[in-house]
Amino acid sequence: MPPLPTERLTARAIDLIYACAIDTSRWTDLPDRLAAIAGGAWALQVLQGDDPSKLAIHSANFDPEFLDTYRAHYASLNPWLPALCKSEPMRLVHDGEVLDRDRLLRSEFYADWIQPQGDIRCGTGMVLQAGDSGALILSCNYAPRHESQMADDAGRLITKIAPHLHRSLDLTRLAERHLGRRAADMLDAVGNGHASYALDTRSRLIQCDANGEALLRRGDTVVVSRDGRLRFQTSDANRALDDRLASGGIGDGGFVAGTSAGTRVLSRLVPLPIWERPDPVAEVVVPARAVAVLIVIDPRNMPELTGDNLRRLFDLTRAETFVATGLCDGLTVAEIADLRACSVNTVRNQLRSILAKTDTNRQAELVALIARHGL
Secondary structure (H helix, E strand, O other): OOOOHHHHHHHHHHHHHHHOOOOHHHHHHHHHHHHHHHOOEEEEEEEOOOOHHHOEEEEEOOOHHHHHHHHHOHHHHOOHHHHHHOOOOOOOEEHHHHOOHHHHHOOHHHHHHHHHHOOOOEEEEEEEEEEOOEEEEEEEEEOHHHHHHHHHHHHHHHHHHHHHHHHHHHHHHHHHHHHHHHHHHHHHHHOOOOEEEEEOOOOEEEEEOHHHHHHHHHOOOEEEOOOOEEEEOOHHHHHHHHHHHHOOOOOOOOEEEEOOOOOEEEEEEEEOOOOOOOOHHHHHHOOOOOOEEEEEEOHHHOOOOOOOOHHHHHOOOHHHHHHHHHHHOOOOHHHHHHHHOOOHHHHHHHHHHHHHHHOOOOHHHHHHHHHHOOO
16 A cells, blocks of 8 residues: 555655755744644744743744744744743643633734734644754644644644654764764864864864874963863963954964973964854754864974984984974974074074075975975
């Protein structure tokens, strides 16, 4: 026997739910799918924090003009929304369980917003996710004359798809963690000895590579605070980090941080590409997204260029070897000066000496020469 049309539609809705796990923008299509199965006016509401003005709503069978006024004014008057938010996530709730219906009928919300749309004052819904970042809520509204049928139909449908909704949200978070892990693995593969940390706009640590973990364990340069923020030992470095992260990781060169051991490290922020603003659902499901990678360059971990022995091969001093090492590692003359706590002119003079000893004319030639020697 072929499946009933509603069963086919339900299967397609579940397919869509799993597609939403990777492409969260597709959640906008879910209310239409559910309305096609059970009828009624469906809404997927995304409440960020406790501020109704930050509400995003995807809907089916609601008047679009009324939705504009809902966001602007009536969301804060809706008694169904806070009552539903207080319920346990993934628990089906009927409006009669949490609302005083007589009080609703006397409210401005009912007279000015609900009744003009066909008196759809009855509802069934579920909190899909709730946390510090906000809540994700799915609900169906219908008129009292349809309550006996719609309460059962909408309730059964939400109950049937709820496990799939739960898994889809978990898959979204898992995919985000997997992407972060792959990025960390790529940083590990570079093998440059530097510590790398993926941070969000508030300097919360999203991911780090093996060198980053090692530096955290060392505890004399960076630590993770109780609220998950990456912090340096010096307040000046923390201010520089926070200022750059607030602008998406864009800053003017690197900045120097002191360690509790009395040494200095150079830190750089590399902005991560943001192709588009995350949709509201993604911001609730995965609220912390990396905006930049912090690279901490610690002179104690800079490789000793051995092999044929760079210093002996070209008769370089230890200071000149440090400069050559830094240039091969991608540092600028100013950054090397910062790390050594000397002037830029001092480093430039040492660079001129290195070029003369290696019979090269430019930094690029010097780096290429060292690479050819496998040092």
